[in-house]
Amino acid sequence: MKAIGLIIVVLVGALLLYSTEDFPSWGDPASPASVHVAAHHLKKAIPETSVPNVVTAVLADYRGYDTMFETSVIFCAGLGCFVLLRLFKKRDDDSYYRHVATGITLHIKKDKIPDASSEFERIDTLWTPYDLIVKNVCRILAPFVQLFALYVIAHGHHSPGGGFQGGVILGASVILIAISHDMRTALGRISEKTVHILMAVGVLIYSGIGALCILMGRNFLDYAALSRILFTDKIEARSLGIFGVEVGVGITVMAVMISIYNNLSSEGRQDEGL
Amino acid sequence: MSDLVVAVLGKYNYWLYIILMMIGIYAMIAKKNLIKKLVGMNIFQTSIILFYVSIGCKKGGTIPILEHSPGHHMVEPAHYINPLPHVLMLTAIVVSVSTFGVALALALKIYRKHKTLEEDEILMQLRPE
Amino acid sequence: MIWELDLVILILVIIAAIGAIQVKDLLGCAILFGAYSFLMCLLWAIMGAVDVSFTEASVGAGVSTVFFVAAVFRTTRRTKD
Incomplete structure (x- = not known):
C-alpha cells in the first residue's frame, strides 16, 4: 500500500508541477484573479456599505448567501456530533467527593450518593490533584477573553475580525x-x-x-431595506445589517464549538x- | 540564465505548496491509523487554502482595509491585496474545524466498538472467521 | 512582503507537516499539528491576509488542537505508523 501510494503521489505531484508553468508569476498585480471583480469590490465597498474592512463587507453583504x-x-x-456521540444513560460507577475544607477524598458506593452541599464537592473519577493557581488564573482570565471576543465581533468593520473569529474565541x-x-462547572x-x-x-x-x-419590500439579505426601521440612510443601514448578521454568526459558532x-x-x- | 532565475523566483512558492499537498494526500493513502488520516486530510485542506490565498497576493500591496475619512478619495485597486480569496477561505477554515470535530466523533464511535484505531486491525475484526 | 522570511517559514511548515504524519505518538502528533497551524497563520499574515490568519490562529492553533487532544484522551495514544 505504501508503494502504491508513493507512486500515485509522485505522479500527481509531477502533473501539478508541470501545470504551474501556466500560472501567472507569484504576487503579480496584473494576474487575472485580481483585475475584474475584486477591483469592483475595493472601489465600491465604502460608497455602498461604509465598511472599511473590505473582507467583512464582501463576507456579509456581497456574498451574504454563501456565509448564511x-x-x-x-x-x-x-x-x-451530538447525534453521533450523545449517550443518555447515566454512568453507574461509584463516585468521588472531596471535602472542601480539608481536601480529603471520599469514595462513595452507588445508591448512597449524598445531597449536594457546600462542604462536599463532586470530583471526576480520573482524579487530578487540586490546583489553586491554575483554577484561579483561568477564572480571572476568562472575563477578559470574553471581552476581547465581543470587541472582535463588534469591531470587525474597522479591523481584522468578525463573527467567525469572535465566536470561536467566546x-x-x-x-x-x-x-x-471540570466540566460540571462549565455546564x-x-x-x-x-x-x-x-x-x-x-x-x-x-436568516431572520x-x-x-x-x-x-426588497430582496433577501438586501440590508438597504432596513433603513426605514433603523431611521438611517441606506448606506448606514447596510453597515448595521452586516453587524446584525455577524452577531448571528458569532452566536452559532460559539455554541457549536462548546x-x-x-x-x-x-x-x-x-x-x-478531560 | 537570468530567465531561469526569474522563473524560479516567480514559481517556487507554488512548488512548495504542491509538496505540502502531496504530503497530505500521501498520509491519507498510506497511513493506517484513522487519526493520522484525519491529520493528512487537514494538511491537504490547509495547503489548498494556502494556494487560494496566494492567488490574491500582490507584490507591494497593502492589507485590504481602506481609509475611512469623511472626504474619501478614489481607491486605487492595484495598491490593495485582493480580498476575494480571503473571504472564500475564511469561511472554509471554520467549516473545516467543525467537520474535523464530526470526523473525530466518528473515530470515537469506531474506537468504542472495536477498541482500536488501526485500519488493518479493524478489518481483521470485521472479517468473518 | 519579505521573501526570505516567507521561504524560511514555508520550509518550517513542510518540516512540521512531515513531523506530524511521521511521529509515533498521537499526542505528539496533536502538538505538531498545532505548530503546523500556527506557522501557517504566520505565512498568511506575511501575505497580508490578516482576517484569514486571525481565523487560523484562533481556530486551527486553538480550538482544533483542543478537540484533537480531547479525542486522543478518550481513545488511545498508540499508533503503528
Whole structure:
C-alpha cells in the first residue's frame, strides 16, 4: 500500500508541477484573479456599505448567501456530533467527593450518593490533584477573553475580525473553564440546553434579518431595506445589517464549538470532561 | 540564465505548496491509523487554502482595509491585496474545524466498538472467521 | 512582503507537516499539528491576509488542537505508523 501510494503521489505531484508553468508569476498585480471583480469590490465597498474592512463587507453583504449557508453547515456539524456521540444513560460507577475544607477524598458506593452541599464537592473519577493557581488564573482570565471576543465581533468593520473569529474565541473561553475546573462547572455556567438553543438562535438571527428585508419590500439579505426601521440612510443601514448578521454568526459558532468539545471530551455523557 | 532565475523566483512558492499537498494526500493513502488520516486530510485542506490565498497576493500591496475619512478619495485597486480569496477561505477554515470535530466523533464511535484505531486491525475484526 | 522570511517559514511548515504524519505518538502528533497551524497563520499574515490568519490562529492553533487532544484522551495514544 505504501508503494502504491508513493507512486500515485509522485505522479500527481509531477502533473501539478508541470501545470504551474501556466500560472501567472507569484504576487503579480496584473494576474487575472485580481483585475475584474475584486477591483469592483475595493472601489465600491465604502460608497455602498461604509465598511472599511473590505473582507467583512464582501463576507456579509456581497456574498451574504454563501456565509448564511456556511453558518448552516457549522450548525449541522454541531448537530451531527451530538447525534453521533450523545449517550443518555447515566454512568453507574461509584463516585468521588472531596471535602472542601480539608481536601480529603471520599469514595462513595452507588445508591448512597449524598445531597449536594457546600462542604462536599463532586470530583471526576480520573482524579487530578487540586490546583489553586491554575483554577484561579483561568477564572480571572476568562472575563477578559470574553471581552476581547465581543470587541472582535463588534469591531470587525474597522479591523481584522468578525463573527467567525469572535465566536470561536467566546467558545474557547468556556472551554478554558471546562479544562481548568471540570466540566460540571462549565455546564453550570452554560447548560447543554442553552447551548443547543443558542446554536439555532444564531442561524435564526441571520436568516431572520434576510426575511425581514423581504418583508420591507426588497430582496433577501438586501440590508438597504432596513433603513426605514433603523431611521438611517441606506448606506448606514447596510453597515448595521452586516453587524446584525455577524452577531448571528458569532452566536452559532460559539455554541457549536462548546457543544462539540463537551461531547468529544466526555464521550457523550456530559458529566465529566478531560 | 537570468530567465531561469526569474522563473524560479516567480514559481517556487507554488512548488512548495504542491509538496505540502502531496504530503497530505500521501498520509491519507498510506497511513493506517484513522487519526493520522484525519491529520493528512487537514494538511491537504490547509495547503489548498494556502494556494487560494496566494492567488490574491500582490507584490507591494497593502492589507485590504481602506481609509475611512469623511472626504474619501478614489481607491486605487492595484495598491490593495485582493480580498476575494480571503473571504472564500475564511469561511472554509471554520467549516473545516467543525467537520474535523464530526470526523473525530466518528473515530470515537469506531474506537468504542472495536477498541482500536488501526485500519488493518479493524478489518481483521470485521472479517468473518 | 519579505521573501526570505516567507521561504524560511514555508520550509518550517513542510518540516512540521512531515513531523506530524511521521511521529509515533498521537499526542505528539496533536502538538505538531498545532505548530503546523500556527506557522501557517504566520505565512498568511506575511501575505497580508490578516482576517484569514486571525481565523487560523484562533481556530486551527486553538480550538482544533483542543478537540484533537480531547479525542486522543478518550481513545488511545498508540499508533503503528
